[in-house]
Amino acid sequence: MTKHRLLVSSRPGHRDGLARIGDGSIGGKARGLGFLNVLLRRTELVRMFPRFRVEIPPATVVCTREFDRFVERNELVKCIDWTDDAEITRAFCAIPLRRELVMSLVLYLAKHRIPLAVRSSSIHEDGSVSPLAGLYQTVLLPNNGPEEADRLQQLIDAIRVVWSSTYHQAPKGALRRQGMLLSQERMAVIIQPMAGRRHRGYFYPTIGGVAGSVNYFPIGSLRPEDGMVAAAVGLGTRAVGGGQVTRFAPHRPSLRPELYRPEEVRLNSQRSFDAIDMASGRLRLADDPRATIASIPLEVAREDGGMSLLESTWLPAERTISESPLAKGIPLLTFQGLLQNTRLAQLLCHVMERAEEGMGGAVEIEFAGDISRSPNRSRHVVDFVQLRRLPQTWHSGSVRLSEVAAERVLVRSSSAMGSADLVHSGPIVYIPPTALTPSVSRAFGDEVARINRVLRDREQSYLLIGPGRWGSINLSLGIAVTYHQISEARLIVELSTHEHRVASSQGSHFFHNIAAGHILYMGLDEEQGGVLNREWFEHARRIGGHAGVRLLQPKTPVRIQVNGRSRSGLVFVEV
Incomplete structure (x- = not known):
């Protein structure tokens, strides 16, 4: 029995x-x-x-x-x-x-x-x-x-x-x-x-997300130990799937460097959210396990009354962001009201600190929050649904990066993860920033997966370099691949360029797995001093690939250097 x-x-x-x-x-x-x-x-x-x-x-x-x-x-x-x-x-x-x-x-x-x-x-x-x-x-x-x-x-x-x-x-x-x-x-x-509540024909929490006790790539005066939260309106599927999210450091929630660039915040903000479709109770799930999840325009959450603590108002003429409910301007998803008027950030910090003590290292926690919207509801509800250890790669290594001539530099990054000083003589999979559009993201992902299978059978590793966010469920943010489809990559580079301005995939399941799999990582932001030698990649010898996905074979080996302590990375041509 x-x-x-x-x-x-x-x-x-x-x-x-x-x-x-x-x-x-x-x-x-x-x-x-x-x-x-x-x-x-x-x-x-x-x-x-x-x-x-x-x-x-x-x-x-x-x-x-x-x-x-x-x-x-x-x-x-x-x-x-x-x-x-x-x-x-x-x-x-x-x-x-x-x-x-x-x-x-x-x-x-x-x-x-x-x-x-x-x-x-x-x-x-x-x-x-x-x-x-x-x-x-x-x-x-x-x-x-x-x-x-x-x-x-x-x-x-x-x-x-x-x-x-x-x-x-x-x-x-x-x-x-x-x-x-x-x-x-x-x-x-x-x-x-x-966790959550029913709103008309849908069920969802106010927010869902993931909190990490370590920030792999802090910017400005933020520190790794300040942690990182990636949260989204509705179900947390957007956060763990590498979709559009709002980020903040739970130990220093008032420090939000990105808010000084409201145009960029608006460009990268959520426009829709995930919810359970309550009319899907008779669907059979063998063919599509996600059939019960609906993507809903963000305006629906506004109509449901759940955005009052999540949105600020952008005043374009004054180029400022206002928290006043009387301000007239463009709604901007910032979570500022939530962080200023509740102690959610402090709660997340406290729980992560206790979890770190118990698990003996950095942790990551998935959560869902149903935020009180009226004086009649005295308390906010926060459900914690998953706890895991974070890979300890952010502080590893003390590699000293070489000083090389500018024309030999292929990639330079100030947001690198791992520790390595190695020579790579194998192929490079490269997608030019100008080649990516949402309509081809999935096809590009399929081609990367095909190349990965071929190179796996040959027992060859490769470097993977492309625009936007690798592994994102949002096709407008980057290349739609899963972890096993890039499993043979030795190094992954995410390019944030003027063609594709996106934050890293940090906080997603995809990012967690590449860290745990000891795949080297570099985030390259051209506006923040990152270097991509586009001319070299344009003229490198092409040996395969289809459409915008190029399989390149350098004439001479390249060297990869990553210092996880300083978060710096360099790829350059050997002589």
Whole structure:
């Protein structure tokens, strides 16, 4: 008979903690939640932050033994060798769950009628060696259908979709890169109620995002230890997916250098947000696990009344930003009212400091916030939904950069991560800044992935240089690739030029994985003194690639130097 065991006891005034369905491991992500749950019980958050209700949504974990049974009894281990993710998911979703597990899910749904997040929790996920951030599936469910059978079917589909992602190409590539055996990977599944409220036909929190206790690339007088928060209106999918976000340093929230360039803030601000479509309760999820997520114009959030603390007013004639509610001008998404009128930044700092003490290093926490919009609601609600260790690469190394003639410099960066002084004689994948438009971003990503596969088969590494933000879900910000599609890159360079002015991908799952995978990184901003030798790349020998994606082979080797302490990086031609 299926077992139900309470992992963390309930707290007075709070919802339940973690509970288990079945036997086996709860996986890495669930371990992080359990740790955070216990950690927050030991702190005096109610006394320190009386205007906030801090919660960890109660998680019910379908343990790894259920995954093992499903795979073994249905001979699905063969999917390890399959290369079509959609085919793998369809194979999993075509097979029924065992009766005992289904009955446990029926009992669960009888107690929960609000939207649910169904998340992966593999045994290697969110570990310090290979965090696998964002490589497995997460499915968000409206959980509101009038028919119990529809709600149950979507939950069953969601579990099978998450299980199937164990054998998808992205995590398989990451595990291979770390030298881990795919046959040893096991998947638990976390089921959690979601933070937020229903607005007409949609459900979403005021904000969702990710907070890191280290800022890899601080600007101006900011320091790495000031941390970094990337937050978005609505679901946090935009923040972890490398979309348009608002950033601030939680230890110094009043220091916002970007606000001195309001035109740029407006250009890079959110224009839409993600929410759960509450009319999607009957959709089958095998073909599209994101079918329940809708992209909504930001004006809808304004109409719902959720933007009062998030927007400022830009006065173009005066070239200033006003926080006055009476100001007449252009709305600008800055989160200034939220940072000035609540203690959200201080709360995030406190929780991260406690987590750092417990985990022995820098951390990253995903959160969702439902911000009070009227005097009748006395407290803001903040849910913490994930905790992981940050890769410790930002301060590593003491490489001294060479002094070389300007014509030999290919790339110079003041936002570099890693530590290296090495010679590269292999190819370079280069996309000119002038070649990228949203209409070709996905095609460019497919071509980069094809080149990555070819070079992987040849056991060759390469340098990857291109405009905008690598790995972004927003096609207007950069190249649409996933981590496993660039897994053989030795160095990744993100170009911020006059053609494409964007911030780095810091805070996204993609960035987290390249850091954990020890892939060197450089962010190059031409307006901040970064150097891109466009002429050299234009005349370099081309040996492959299609359209705007160029596969180049230098006549002579190039040298890569990265100093993580000074965040400086250099690529130059050897002589």
